Amino acid sequence: MPSVEILSRIQFAFTIAFHYIYPPLSIGLGLCLVIMEGLYLKTGLAVYKDITRFWIKIFALIFGIGVATGIVMEFEFGTNWATYSHYVGDIFGSALAAEGIFAFAMESAFLGVLLFGWNRVHKGVHYFSTCMVALGSIFSALWIVIANSWQQTPAGFRIEGHDLGARAVVTDFWVMVLNPSSVDRFSHVIIGAFLAGSFLVMSVGAWYILKQRAVTHAQAMFKVGLSVAVIAALLQLFTGHRSAHYVSKYQRAKLAAMEGHYDSSAVAPMYIVGWVDNKNEQTTGIKIPGGLSFLTHGSFSAPVEGLRATPKEDRPGAVNFVFQMYHMMITIGITLIGLTLLAVFLLWKKKLFQQRWLMVIFAWAVLLPQIANQVGWYAAEVGRQPWVVYKLLRTSDALSRKVTADQVMFSLILFTLVYVLLFTLFIYLLTRKIQHGPDISENAEIEYDGYYHDNITYHPTKL
Amino acid sequence: METILGLDLPTWWFLVIGGLITGYGVLDGFDLGAGALHLFFKKEESRRLVLNAIGPVWDGNEVWLVIAGGALFAGFPLVYGVLLSTFYIPFMLFLVALIFRAISIEFRSKEPWLWWRKMWDISYTVSSTGITLLLGLVLGNLIHGLPMNKDHEFTGNLLTFFNPYAILIAFTTLSLFMLHGSIYLVMKTENRLYTRLTIIVNNCSKFFILCFILTSMATLIYVPHMTHQFKSHPSLFLLPMLAVLIVLNIKRNVDARKYYTAFAYSCIITACLLILFAVGLYPNIVISTTDPAYSISIYAAASSVKSLKIMLLIAAIGTPMVVGYTTFLFWTFRGKVKLNEMSY
Numbered sequence: 001m002p003s004v005e006i007l008s009r010i011q012f013a014f015t016i017a018f019h020y021i022y023p024p025l026s027i028g029l030g031l032c033l034v035i036m037e038g039l040y041l042k043t044g045l046a047v048y049k050d051i052t053r054f055w056i057k058i059f060a061l062i063f064g065i066g067v068a069t070g071i072v073m074e075f076e077f078g079t080n081w082a083t084y085s086h087y088v089g090d091i092f093g094s095a096l097a098a099e100g101i102f103a104f105a106m107e108s109a110f111l112g113v114l115l116f117g118w119n120r121v122h123k124g125v126h127y128f129s130t131c132m133v134a135l136g137s138i139f140s141a142l143w144i145v146i147a148n149s150w151q152q153t154p155a156g157f158r159i160e161g162h163d164l165g166a167r168a169v170v171t172d173f174w175v176m177v178l179n180p181s182s183v184d185r186f187s188h189v190i191i192g193a194f195l196a197g198s199f200l201v202m203s204v205g206a207w208y209i210l211k212q213r214a215v216t217h218a219q220a221m222f223k224v225g226l227s228v229a230v231i232a233a234l235l236q237l238f239t240g241h242r243s244a245h246y247v248s249k250y251q252r253a254k255l256a257a258m259e260g261h262y263d264s265s266a267v268a269p270m271y272i273v274g275w276v277d278n279k280n281e282q283t284t285g286i287k288i289p290g291g292l293s294f295l296t297h298g299s300f301s302a303p304v305e306g307l308r309a310t311p312k313e314d315r316p317g318a319v320n321f322v323f324q325m326y327h328m329m330i331t332i333g334i335t336l337i338g339l340t341l342l343a344v345f346l347l348w349k350k351k352l353f354q355q356r357w358l359m360v361i362f363a364w365a366v367l368l369p370q371i372a373n374q375v376g377w378y379a380a381e382v383g384r385q386p387w388v389v390y391k392l393l394r395t396s397d398a399l400s401r402k403v404t405a406d407q408v409m410f411s412l413i414l415f416t417l418v419y420v421l422l423f424t425l426f427i428y429l430l431t432r433k434i435q436h437g438p439d440i441s442e443n444a445e446i447e448y449d450g451y452y453h454d455n456i457t458y459h460p461t462k463l
Numbered sequence: 464m465e466t467i468l469g470l471d472l473p474t475w476w477f478l479v480i481g482g483l484i485t486g487y488g489v490l491d492g493f494d495l496g497a498g499a500l501h502l503f504f505k506k507e508e509s510r511r512l513v514l515n516a517i518g519p520v521w522d523g524n525e526v527w528l529v530i531a532g533g534a535l536f537a538g539f540p541l542v543y544g545v546l547l548s549t550f551y552i553p554f555m556l557f558l559v560a561l562i563f564r565a566i567s568i569e570f571r572s573k574e575p576w577l578w579w580r581k582m583w584d585i586s587y588t589v590s591s592t593g594i595t596l597l598l599g600l601v602l603g604n605l606i607h608g609l610p611m612n613k614d615h616e617f618t619g620n621l622l623t624f625f626n627p628y629a630i631l632i633a634f635t636t637l638s639l640f641m642l643h644g645s646i647y648l649v650m651k652t653e654n655r656l657y658t659r660l661t662i663i664v665n666n667c668s669k670f671f672i673l674c675f676i677l678t679s680m681a682t683l684i685y686v687p688h689m690t691h692q693f694k695s696h697p698s699l700f701l702l703p704m705l706a707v708l709i710v711l712n713i714k715r716n717v718d719a720r721k722y723y724t725a726f727a728y729s730c731i732i733t734a735c736l737l738i739l740f741a742v743g744l745y746p747n748i749v750i751s752t753t754d755p756a757y758s759i760s761i762y763a764a765a766s767s768v769k770s771l772k773i774m775l776l777i778a779a780i781g782t783p784m785v786v787g788y789t790t791f792l793f794w795t796f797r798g799k800v801k802l803n804e805m806s807y
Contacts, residue, residue: 060569061569064522064565064566064568064569065565065566065569067522067525067565068561068562068565068566069562071525071528071529071532071558071561072558072561072562074529074532074533074536075532075547075554075558077536077543077547078536078543078544078546078547078548079547079548079551079554079555080548081544082543082544082545082547082548083544084544085536085540085543085544085547086540086541086544087540088540089536089537089539089540089541089543089544089766090537090540090766090767090770091770092536093533093536093537093538093540093543093766093770093774094537094770094773094774094777096532096533096536096537097530097533097534097536097537097538097774097777097778098777098781099533100526100529100530100532100533100534101530101533101777101778101781101782101784101785102777102781102784104526104529104530105523105526105530105781105784105785105788105789106784106788108522108523108525108526109523109526109785109788109789109791109792110788110792111522111523112518112519112520112522112523112792112795112796113519113791113792113795115518115519116515116518116519116796116806117519117795117796119803120795120796121795160767167540169766169767169769169770170767170769170770170773171769173769173773400544400547400548400551401548401616402548402549402616402617403548403551407551407552410552410555411551411552411555414555414559415559418559418562418563422562422566425566425570429570429573432573432574
């Protein structure tokens with residue numbers, strides 16, 4: 001049987017990767033809902049009300065699975081990584097506690113009103129709840145990314161005790177919170193989430209347009225999604241650059257792995273595509289000469305610290321994996337910019353919704369930000385190995401001492417079965433909801449200005 | 464050591480976590496209880512009504528568990544790691560049950576098919592019951608103490624958890640939540656379902672009183688360290704006496720059909736029992752049955768003074784906010800539950 005370390009790492013990677021399908025969608029959809037419902041309140045057009053209600057139902061499905069799989073994460077630190085929990089509790093714990101009390105509580109309480117309050121509260125109160133849910137999900141991401149960033153670039157602490165009894169103790173809360181990578185990583189993560197949500201909205205809109213169903217509604221949701229996506233895609237270029245910049249300063253071995261750069265005395269290129277042969281420490285591919293040198297030092301001819309500068313046991317082993325994941329993320333990021341700019345241009349020319357080929361691409365493009373978010377995290381987390389807390393605590397030292405391999409094997413099999421079932425059900429129900437389509441008000445073009453929302457009759461979408 | 468209002472910081476944090484767990488018990492207690500009772504309702508409309516009675520609030524209630532977990536991690540990282548890794552298998556089952564409960568509530572009404580709804584109904588009751596029993600089992604083991612060596616390592620095995628005392632506590636927890644949940648449901652329903660629920664409440668209150676008596680006797684006989692605390696501070700004896708009075712009051716109000724008052728009392732008894740447990744434990748969190756000296760006290764487990772201070776500030780700012788949202792939510796959905804097109 002594989003070792004406890006390998007099994008625990010597989011279990012953590014699997015459960016977090018699965019969980020991370022959902023929160024970015026919730027965060028991005030939350031923002032889209034704020035815009036849709038805001039447009040409804042501002043214009044009074046029933047079409048915005050219909051799409052708001054439609055997306056609230058999908059939001060509920062996604063949010064529910066996000067919560068269920070998220071609780072697993074919180075407790076998995078203790079079950080599988082007890083030594084780590086003890087080591088970081090003083091610091092990491094306060095971020096998690098703040099997340100629960102400031103973000104998650106707000107999100108969950110207002111979610112009740114968002115989902116069930118449509119006919120119960122004044123529409124201003126409902127809109128306020130929508131905003132609070134969206135804001136809460138962003139705050140959640142903030143605290144979680146702060147905790148993770150502290151592991152990447154620890155700051156504002158000192159070490160107490162030694163060996164297995166050692167722990168990091170906070171010395172300056174704000175230095176800890178605003179550690180060198182927090183801001184850059186948070187902005188990168190949150191914009192990735194906006195992309196995930198807005199591309200889902202556009203994908204569904206594009207699909208309805210292709211099927212010639214509820215076209216007014218489909219175009220309205222597509223435009224909302226596109227307005228978020230185009231800004232997010234462009235901003236992501238900037239936050240991505242900022243993130244790479246912090247890595248170049250604080251996690252040089254990770255940066256070197258991302259570009260497959262070994263020799264510290266050499267000028268470092270930036271690869272567009274390539275392959276790393278970690279055994280012979282060689283990288284081949286299409287490259288921009290001096291690209292990484294420019295990124296790191298602002299000069300195309302400056303040498304960049306390579307992987308060889310770090311002893312073998314202190315640097316990531318899966319260099320090619322980190323390289324490929326990182327480059328996949330960048331390629332997708334650039335593609336998203338191109339796609340959204342093209343869509344905006346065609347929209348301006350009033351020709352967007354006639355381009356069937358582009359609608360087909362957008363219907364499928366929902367996968368792109370999802371993949372980019374996933375592989376971006378793979379690069380970030382595999383790239384920091386063998387450390388769980390960078391240069392302080394090794395992953396292999398972070399385990400629970402009393403947990404055995406067969407216990408972890410049991411839970412790993414359990415989670416695999418449950419998550420496969422969960423994912424199947426999710427895709428099935430999501431498809432059903434999308435096929436059902438938005439419930440369309442009698443006259444979607446007419447202004448509507450009731451105190452409550454419920455005195456309109458609905459009929460199912462006509463096919 | 465630094466103190467605030469005469470109490471040291473680890474004690475304050477012990478109180479915060481106790482408060483959070485109590486909040487969780489009081490709030491999620493009734494929806495777990497409602498879940499455990501779900502299959503007793505046979506008609507489709509009844510099932511939808513009882514599901515929607517907790518519909519808008521259950522997610523907010525579960526947040527208290529998340530916050531309590533975070534608070535334990537933050538304030539007593541050692542205990543967080545030791546407890547979760549010791550109870551590895553029970554916690555994994557607990558997490559899976561939490562997932563199943565969430566998706567049962569969420570997925571049940573998404574399809575009209577009979578088999579689909581029946582499947583999720585069963586999953587909902589099984590997972591709600593399972594969560595409650597596992598919580599009770601962990602609680603029972605904590606009250607009873609665990610075989611721990613001097614390195615805070617658990618020396619038992621999976622079967623150690625299934626001692627008679629812990630099993631009794633598991634069922635007492637179930638009976639308490641079922642009572643709590645049934646009173647909540649009776650408040651939220653009307654007509655025939657209401658009438659049916661009044662009978663269920665009566666049965667639940669009998670089941671709970673039976674478990675309560677058994678637990679009280681078993682604790683006096685088998686868990687001497689719980690009573691030890693009361694012997695050294697005789698005024699604390701008021702607490703168990705208060706508990707008995709509250710239990711009698713629940714019965715009296717249920718019989719008189721004053722369900723709002725009964726619900727208030729079932730909230731108080733949940734809090735009261737957890738306070739009793741906390742008083743018996745303090746200043747330890749994990750008690751070693753191998754040697755009392757190997758127990759983990761709040762002082763050995765606590766985070767640094769600075770960290771505790773920061774987090775007390777976070778709790779002081781955050782708690783009124785959480786109480787505010789929760790009140791707003793319950794106020795919005797006050798009164799009898801009605802079905803509409805956004806319902807489960």
